[in-house]
Amino acid sequence: xxxxxxxxxxxxxxxxxxxxxxxxxxxxxxxxxxxxxxxxxxxxxxxxxxxxxxxxxxxxxxxxxxxxxxxxxxxxxxxxxxxxxxxxxxxxxxxxxxxxxxxxxxxxxxxxxxxxxxxxxxxxxxxxxxxxxxxxxxxxxxxxxxxxxxxxxxxxxxxxxxxxxxxxxxxxxxxxxxxxxx
Numbered sequence: 001x002x003x004x005x006x007x008x009x010x011x012x013x014x015x016x017x018x019x020x021x022x023x024x025x026x027x028x029x030x031x032x033x034x035x036x037x038x039x040x041x042x043x044x045x046x047x048x049x050x051x052x053x054x055x056x057x058x059x060x061x062x063x064x065x066x067x068x069x070x071x072x073x074x075x076x077x078x079x080x081x082x083x084x085x086x087x088x089x090x091x092x093x094x095x096x097x098x099x100x101x102x103x104x105x106x107x108x109x110x111x112x113x114x115x116x117x118x119x120x121x122x123x124x125x126x127x128x129x130x131x132x133x134x135x136x137x138x139x140x141x142x143x144x145x146x147x148x149x150x151x152x153x154x155x156x157x158x159x160x161x162x163x164x165x166x167x168x169x170x171x172x173x174x175x176x177x178x179x180x181x182x
Contacts (some may be wrong), residue, residue, distance in 0.1 A: 019092055020090040029066045033087035034079050036071035052091035052110060074166070076143025079103055095145035115149055118175050129157050139178070 034049055053067075060067045072078055078090050082104060088107045094171045096106045117138070119126045127133040128151065140146040142164040 019026060028064070029068045030056065030060045031068045031070050031087040033070050033081050033090045033092070035078070036073055036076055048081060049091050049093060052093070055110060074143070076145075077143050083090050097145045097148050099148060100132055100145075115146060118178050120178060120181065130156075134159050135161075137163055139163045139165050142166050153178065 024117075032053065034053070053069075057067050059065075070081070072081050075092065077094055078094065079100065081087055082090055090104075093111075094100070094106075096109070102107075117126045118134075127136065133153070138150060138160055140150065140162060147162060147164060150160065154160065154162075
């Protein structure tokens, strides 16, 4: 059976407003929700979060705001944390999907990329057609947009098994796990 991982880096989501700090004399702050990575393989400057944080820091500086990073343990906690008011914006390479658009507002894309499958060559490599994908097991981060992409394939009649991986593993780490045989 093919073990594969759907990976990609996508666009930022921003919703909410700037909150006043409790002390009325304090500067306003922009609370930025980020994922807490404890073991990434990419250098920090290569992550989508870094580029998004740089944009938000430039925005904050222009508007006299202080950026406060608010970390969540898992990717699937980002939108609930935003909706609960724990942050003002999300910086996490968040993909725009119809389901997410019902919950939060999005900026214009800061980056647009393709979703790709990653598979071990010894397992036959990446399927070249949808019929070759049928019957495969595809591992994706829980709460990621890739789940919706795979559900759309299933709606088109492609029978595959989706394994949602818990935790806050970044895409590069999940790709490494595929290489190791997941």
